Amino acid sequence: MASLPAAVPTTAGRPEYTPNRVADPSYVRILDTTLRDGEQAPGAAMTAAQKLSIARQLVLLGVDVIDAGFPSSSPEELNAVKSIAAEVGSCAAAGSHVPVISAIARCNRRDIDAAWAAVGGARRPRICTFIATSEIHMKHKLRKSREEVVAIAGEMVAYARSVGFKDINFGAEDSLRSDKDFLCRVFGQAIKAGATTVVIADTVGCTLPSEIKALVSYVRANTPGIENAVISIHCHNDLGLANANTLAAIEAGAREVEVTVNGIGERAGNAALEEVVMAIKCRKELLGGIYTGINTKHISETSKMVVEYTELNVQPHKAIVGANAFSHESGIHQDGVLKFRGTYEFISREEIGLNQTNESAIVLGKLSGRHALKSRLSRLGYDVDGAELDAVFRKFKEWTGKKKRISDDEIEALVCSKPVQSQPIWSLGGVQVVHGTLGFSSATVKLINMEGKEKIASSSGIGPLDAAYKAIETIVQTPIKLVEYTNTPLDGINSIFSTQVVLSEDHSQLSAFPPIEKVNGDANDFGPSGKANGHSPSGKANGHAFSFNGSGEDADIVVSSVQAYLQALNRMLSMKYSI
Numbered sequence: 156m157a158s159l160p161a162a163v164p165t166t167a168g169r170p171e172y173t174p175n176r177v178a179d180p181s182y183v184r185i186l187d188t189t190l191r192d193g194e195q196a197p198g199a200a201m202t203a204a205q206k207l208s209i210a211r212q213l214v215l216l217g218v219d220v221i222d223a224g225f226p227s228s229s230p231e232e233l234n235a236v237k238s239i240a241a242e243v244g245s246c247a248a249a250g251s252h253v254p255v256i257s258a259i260a261r262c263n264r265r266d267i268d269a270a271w272a273a274v275g276g277a278r279r280p281r282i283c284t285f286i287a288t289s290e291i292h293m294k295h296k297l298r299k300s301r302e303e304v305v306a307i308a309g310e311m312v313a314y315a316r317s318v319g320f321k322d323i324n325f326g327a328e329d330s331l332r333s334d335k336d337f338l339c340r341v342f343g344q345a346i347k348a349g350a351t352t353v354v355i356a357d358t359v360g361c362t363l364p365s366e367i368k369a370l371v372s373y374v375r376a377n378t379p380g381i382e383n384a385v386i387s388i389h390c391h392n393d394l395g396l397a398n399a400n401t402l403a404a405i406e407a408g409a410r411e412v413e414v415t416v417n418g419i420g421e422r423a424g425n426a427a428l429e430e431v432v433m434a435i436k437c438r439k440e441l442l443g444g445i446y447t448g449i450n451t452k453h454i455s456e457t458s459k460m461v462v463e464y465t466e467l468n469v470q471p472h473k474a475i476v477g478a479n480a481f482s483h484e485s486g487i488h489q490d491g492v493l494k495f496r497g498t499y500e501f502i503s504r505e506e507i508g509l510n511q512t513n514e515s516a517i518v519l520g521k522l523s524g525r526h527a528l529k530s531r532l533s534r535l536g537y538d539v540d541g542a543e544l545d546a547v548f549r550k551f552k553e554w555t556g557k558k559k560r561i562s563d564d565e566i567e568a569l570v571c572s573k574p575v576q577s578q579p580i581w582s583l584g585g586v587q588v589v590h591g592t593l594g595f596s597s598a599t600v601k602l603i604n605m606e607g608k609e610k611i612a613s614s615s616g617i618g619p620l621d622a623a624y625k626a627i628e629t630i631v632q633t634p635i636k637l638v639e640y641t642n643t644p645l646d647g648i649n650s651i652f653s654t655q656v657v658l659s660e661d662h663s664q665l666s667a668f669p670p671i672e673k674v675n676g677d678a679n680d681f682g683p684s685g686k687a688n689g690h691s692p693s694g695k696a697n698g699h700a701f702s703f704n705g706s707g708e709d710a711d712i713v714v715s716s717v718q719a720y721l722q723a724l725n726r727m728l729s730m731k732y733s734i
């Protein structure tokens with residue numbers, strides 16, 4: 156039996172799938188073509204295993220149709236699509252959502268046979284067979300007349316039916332540059348031969364939303380038999396209008412949309428799944444109450460997976476999934492967001508599964524203001540106000556006027572005049588982890604105190620980081636609460652990880668550890684006593700209000716995570732013991 160990831164969405168909340176009609180007129184089917192048109196982006200080629208992982212993730216996301224690939228392009232691609240059909244397209248668990256698995260084919264027998272060989276075994280197999288209908292394509296590329304194209308469309312849809320397909324998506328390549336009556340004639344012929352969905356394709360991305368709207372309406376009104384088929388839309392982004400055009404098509408009655416994760420695809424890409432879906436979700440009242448079956452909480456994770464496998468990074472300012480989509484660097488915005496997030500964020504970060512808090516959304520820089528600086532200082536353990544804050548703010552502006560980024564260490568240096576890299580209380584001597592799927596993970600950590608003494612501890616945990624963090628806790632004998640953890644790959648994929656953590660002392664566990672001075676009878680474990688840093692953070696006596704940031708960078712995610720944890724821990728301990 157096919158295996159699917161845990162937490163597979165159920166069929167609840169989406170109308171039952173029928174190839175040639177969408178039972179609820181408010182429902183918009185999502186066809187994800189990341190594995191087909193997305194893979195057509197230069198450099199995006201994926202291995203069969205990567206395609207299968209993405210297909211599994213698309214099931215979690217809840218897409219209705221997975222356009223899995225072009226089986227006739229190679230035996231390897233045929234096998235990749237076949238394994239997607241066998242694994243993610245065949246689950247029979249009662250009540251679970253099983254996506255339709257589609258394979259693409261030109262209008263010829265060889266391609267259609269390959270498509271059936273690839274997806275015929277799926278619970279809901281589908282083919283998309285296509286042919287171009289514009290004069291420019293028919294004349295120069297296909298070298299066929301209109302009559303020939305109409306005939307081929309009908310014959311090949313009928314052939315697809317004869318090999319076993321009952322769910323047939325017929326695509327008219329370059330629809331927007333086609334004569335619209337001819338387009339309706341070809342669609343009519345395809346429907347007559349058994350097509351259940353017809354795709355209007357803006358293949359070269361040359362259209363405006365008003366044109367798309369007009370064409371969808373025209374096709375609805377003038378295609379013979381269109382009441383027996385679903386209209387689908389496939390938009391390219393050459394004018395940056397793919398999403399707008401997709402939404403315009405929905406407004407005109409299209410009920411299936413072809414999209415890709417991160418908008419990848421041929422040339423400038425396709426309409427982006429996350430942008431179209433979030434536009435529908437956030438503005439559905441303006442779109443006639445339409446909805447999709449997408450579980451948006453998986454968007455962020457899916458986007459990262461596609462970046463990793465295709466090695467196509469998303470630009471930082473990309474909507475929904477760009478690194479800056481929920482970050483704020485300018486003072487007025489930061490002040491607003493710190494007071495009430497909704498002032499500058501109308502989409503909730505949680506809705507797309509982003510693990511980001513208000514604090515990590517604030518990026519300090521040249522245009523930041525006092526509220527954001529004060530907030531960061533308080534995270535670092537410094538309660539600065541009034542004239543003192545003004546003075547620190549002046550120094551902050553001088554610094555950020557010369558330098559693009561300011562680190563937490565540099566901010567600390569502004570407030571307490573200590574050297575940026577003061578000696579840490581505990582530094583990392585080494586870390587070794589063992590982990591996998593055959594039982595608990597374990598970690599051994601070596602820390603070195605300020606006098607150069609080494610301490611080693613091992614621990615098990617749920618995953619390598621949990622084990623490593625527990626081992627550190629054992630050495631430092633302080634109960635620690637991990638408040639936040641984020642990890643971002645820098646400089647492309649799998650090169651350097653940047654980890655940010657926020658820690659606080661875990662007051663609920665304090666009694667589990669002996670008082671600091673008595674740990675192993677050795678007060679020096681925490682480094683030299685009485686080395687004040689020149690600034691006594693206020694509020695240190697109660698300690699309860701503070702949490703501490705730390706960051707780490709390394710090619711190894713465990714090492715960067717341990718570095719970040721240690722930095723935050725050192726800040727916590729320095730404040731606690733005024734070292």
Ligand SMILES: CC(=O)SCCNC(=O)CCNC(=O)[C@H](O)C(C)(C)COP(=O)(O)OP(=O)(O)OC[C@H]1O[C@@H](n2cnc3c(N)ncnc32)[C@H](O)[C@@H]1OP(=O)(O)O
Pocket residue numbers: 192195225227228229260261262263285286287296297298328358421
């Ligand atoms: C708009 C789109 O995104 S369509 C999808 C595009 N995706 C791809 O092309 C990816 C996979 N493609 C491939 O691996 C290869 O192109 C193959 C294996 C499919 C074909 O390779 P080849 O046989 O060497 O042909 P090649 O790609 O060079 O040329 C395409 C041929 O298909 C014909 N053709 C193009 N579209 C269609 C169509 N929809 N129906 C029938 N024939 C078509 C062309 O006219 C040309 O035929 P010709 O050889 O008689 O001139």
Ligand SMILES: CC(C)C(=O)C(=O)O
Pocket residue numbers: 192285326327328329354356357358389391
């Ligand atoms: C085959 C069709 C749907 C296509 O990908 C395009 O025209 O861009």
